[in-house]
Amino acid sequence: MSFLNPFALLAMAAVAVPLFLHFFNLRQPRTVEFSSLAFVKELKESAVQRVRIKEWLLLALRMLAIASLVMAFAQPTLTSTIGDMGASAPTAHAVVVDNSLSMAADGPGGAYFDQAVQKAQGVLGTVEEDDEVLLWPTARSGARPPEPTANTGVARQTLAELAPQAGARP
Structure with a gap:
């Protein structure tokens, strides 16, 4: 320990x-x-x-x-590698991306939305095989909340398809 x-x-x-x-x-x-x-x-x-x-x-x-x-x-x-305990335990990652219209503004490093997507991709780069990912955009269409997924490819594709839009919830 x-x-x-x-x-x-x-x-x-x-x-x-x-x-x-x-x-x-x-x-x-x-x-x-x-x-x-x-x-x-x-x-x-x-x-x-x-x-x-x-x-x-x-x-x-x-x-x-x-x-x-x-x-x-x-x-x-726990840092032990005995059995399934320790550092190899599956974790859950929640990535909240602000895709409201205000994120389309340009900042010193480019558009704020593009910077947020790059940071989210960096977080998705740390996800291991058995981990779950929940990608939560602040402005989304539909009333159903997003579901967590164990497939990082789906999360990356959802992140790539995000665009700034109206309807961000507080």
Whole structure:
């Protein structure tokens, strides 16, 4: 297993913060002996034990929550090639292409729509054999949404057939 953000693991030191707070917050109550409270003393000891167990469980849960957040920010990934796990897992790619009429305007590198199509072709170049591709134009005719496909040739052809048109949805 590797991490996409390994420096986030440095924050794992924050797991010790609840532990330090727990130990520094332990207060020893001052005892004052009364003869009439002898019966209450036995009840107090059993109640204190229950409270201590609850405090330790709460401490463990707090530390686990912090450790879980740190691991989430570190983004663990599987890089093993054992079996079908790891980097060879199929993925889904969603490519949204703005083909509204405003994209027909010329920019510093040519028409904005042509630049968007080139970027989308670059994304389609990273698609592997078992991956799915969803090409979603912002302005499209018909009410049915586009379907994902496992055939990159179909996605490339659909991308080549796109042209700026009216009817872009927000």
